[in-house]
Amino acid sequence: MSERPALYFVTGAAGFIGRSLCRQLRAAGRPVRALVRGQQDPRLTAFGVEQIVGDLLDPASYRSALQGVDVVLHAGAKSSFGDGPEYQAANVTATERLLDSAREFAPSLRRFVFVSTLGAVDREPGDRCEAPVDESYPPHPSTDYGRSKLAAEERVRASGLPWTIVRPTLVGGVEMRFDSHLAVFARQALRGSLVSRLRFPGRMSLVHVEDVVRALLLVADHPGAANRTFFIAGEAVPLGTIYDWCAPGARLSLAPVRAALRPFVALLPFKPKAVLFDCLVAEDAALRALGWHPQRSAKDMVVEVAAAQRRHLDARLPPPGWTLVTGAASGLGRALAEQLAARGRRLILADRDGDALASVAAGSGAVERVCIDLAHDAGVDALLALPQWTGEGVDEVFACAGIGVRGEFARVDVKQQAECFGVNVLSRLRLAHHAIQFMRPRRFGRVVLISSSSAFQPLPYMAVYAATNAALLSFGEGIWAELRGTGIQVLTVCPGGMRTQFQRRTGVLELPEEKLLEPEAVALAILGALGRESPTILVGGRAVAMALAARLLPRKVTLLLWRALMGKLR
Secondary structure, three states: OOOOOOOEEEEOOOOHHHHHHHHHHHHOOOOEEEEEOOOOOHHHHHHOOEEEEOEOOEHHHOHHHHOOOOEEEEOOOOOOOOOHHHHHHHHHHHHHHHHHHHHHHOOOOOEEEEEOOHHHOOOOOOOOOOOOEOOOOOOOOOOHHHHHHHHHHHHHHOOOOOEEEEEEOEEEOOOOOOOOHHHHHHHHHHHOOHHHHEEOOOEEEEEEHHHHHHHHHHHHHOHHHOOEEEEEOOEEEEHHHHHHHHOOOOOEEOHHHHHHHHHHHHHOOHHHHHHHOOOEOEOOHHHHOOOOOOOOOHHHHHHHHHHHHHHHHOOOOOOOOEEEEEOOOOHHHHHHHHHHHHOOOEEEEEEOOHHHHOOOOOOOOOEEEEEOOOOOHHHHHHHHOOHHHOOOOEEEEEEOOOOOOOOOHHHOOHHHHHHHHHHHHHHHHHHHHHHHHHHHHHOOEEEEEEOOHHHHOOOOOOHHHHHHHHHHHHHHHHHHHHHOOOOEEEEEEEEOOEOOOHHHHHOOOOOOOOOOEOHHHHHHHHHHHOOOOOOEEEEOHHHHHHHHHHHHOOHHHHHHHHHHHHHHHO
């Protein structure tokens, strides 16, 4: 009888290292149970990973899943935007509870692999940063995060379980966090920021995430790794060279500054010490002695990261996945679709007018057209069930489909008004929620919500339409703040009146002297705003004037003015 394959339990499975671990384990045909928070990760589902929704701080949510597990790969941690108590809970208490649960529910456990960090060691006071740190170096963590990881290491060593601790240095790859050091360095160089014009001589050890995963899988099984700690260091590279690889150019050498400050290196704060001296360099000879060697060069990794970050900054570059445009058969949706097609996007175009949709972006081979009506749940369900979501992914969503209702609220069919909320708000809410679940793992995505200048004040005789746009503006700006720093951009667009079929379909009069925006011009403004940090753009003088009036005029005055205007002219 053949021996059953080892069963792996991965924490932090939706994170940068954890997801790569799951992917490589499944590629090797190994069974994986993954602990994820909140809800299942669609990318892990696509890999064929068994997912357990739970929380490391709540053992009842996952401990039964430890039964039959042979190897625990503990990659779950809080590494940014926290304070001492938060790090203590997420990195120390959570590790304690996982260790307790593993002792009780995984009696056949062969190895508990803990992913720590170089920050658990740092440099002791007085270190001149002339030699790399190794496993014998005494830890002196300088941050709450590093101190929490060192404390968790101590819990692992004292657990009584067969353990291995690994300390990666700076880890890079396409799906790394938007706010990670290497991603930030890449964007600094690509933007040509002042700091990137300096040739910093301080070296830092870089290692590709795939090589980190290879190291984790090696120590999980290697008998020589039992009850030992290892650095995963890769290759030491000066920060100035990293900037060169991201964006070649002339840089001012700081070698004289380094030489002048050498006698005072022990007195320097961490950041200047890190960029001028080799304080972020580690030695991984012990791991290499087990047979591990990095297969991805530091330069290849940096170039790969820079290419991914360039897509965040330059919307002219087509993303690797698909771009979805709703309301694509006419108006702004059509203008956006055609301009995006000219920029090389692979498009999914959705609209309820199938005949008009057939002529959009004609001649492009990378277009999928979907005839759906977003006023009904069935249409939204069909949109969310498209195979592109779980294939190469949808990287951009332009939610242009919208409808309006004109007339006195009490005299207009309430079903029509409910449909207005359904299309303008609820369908977009569902679409954004669905899209973000797939964008999060890739650390990249754009969600563009088309609102209106009517979002800034109530409109009598179009009260429901204005309310939907106000709701959309508030929603879009709220999730922009939630997602800031994740690599996912949410942009809410408030254009003034456009020359589209909206007026005719809604029953709004178009005055001869009225200057309406051309959809093509609005589309260009939207594409020009992508890659920036703004949550909202106003397009056209009318939008700016309406937003300003809503702020400056008393609410009652604004309402009466709009009542008179909408009642007489519309």
